[in-house]
Amino acid sequence: GQQVMQIPQYQHVQEGEDFTTYCNSSTTLSNIQWYKQRPGGHPVFLIQLVKSGEVKKQKRLTFQFGEAKKNSSLHITATQTTDVGTYFCAGLLSGTYKYIFGTGTRLKVLA
């Protein structure tokens, strides 16, 4: 079946270090969304990428959508303790209305 894998599963960084999580789909996606879930909370939408090769920035966060629309990445520059949480990608399968969530990357930031 269709799968969306994320790597790494866990990442511990020192505050101030950079962090990247990668999202890989077995099938082509119409778009990809990114969500953040704080510990004990629910996922909250961050951004959506639609076009092949698209890059979007939100302050210290940079999101990319691959040329083949099968992979994506989220890069955080100079992490802060407020970045702690689990980051999920969610891909919309081409030709469907079905989003597949990635397995998530749990980020811990050490002060």
Added chain:
Amino acid sequence: DGGITQSPKYLFRKEGQNVTLSCEQNLNHDAMYWYRQDPGQGLRLIYYSQIVNDFQKGDIAEGYSVSREKKESFPLTVTSAQKNPTAFYLCASQNLRTYAQQNTEAFFGQGTRLTVV
């Protein structure tokens, strides 16, 4: 306020009992979803519905049932057939039929933490 509401926040179930988790949205979204999340894990899709009176099984539907009689409501029943129901359950809604894929983000409820006692 527009949003999606889950209740209860915490739920305890005795073995062999069925329990129903509520999910209501006033966002006028067509699509609604139920996910299960185990500690430190990702989201696993239980059931989803793209329109009233229709729903599809997700990856882990066994031991669960749903209904979609109204656009606003998508209750999930955890049956006694679900052998390991202790988990965090998240409901989400989404507007999928939009122009140029705009405004299709999923909105999640606060979740229900179900524990078997």
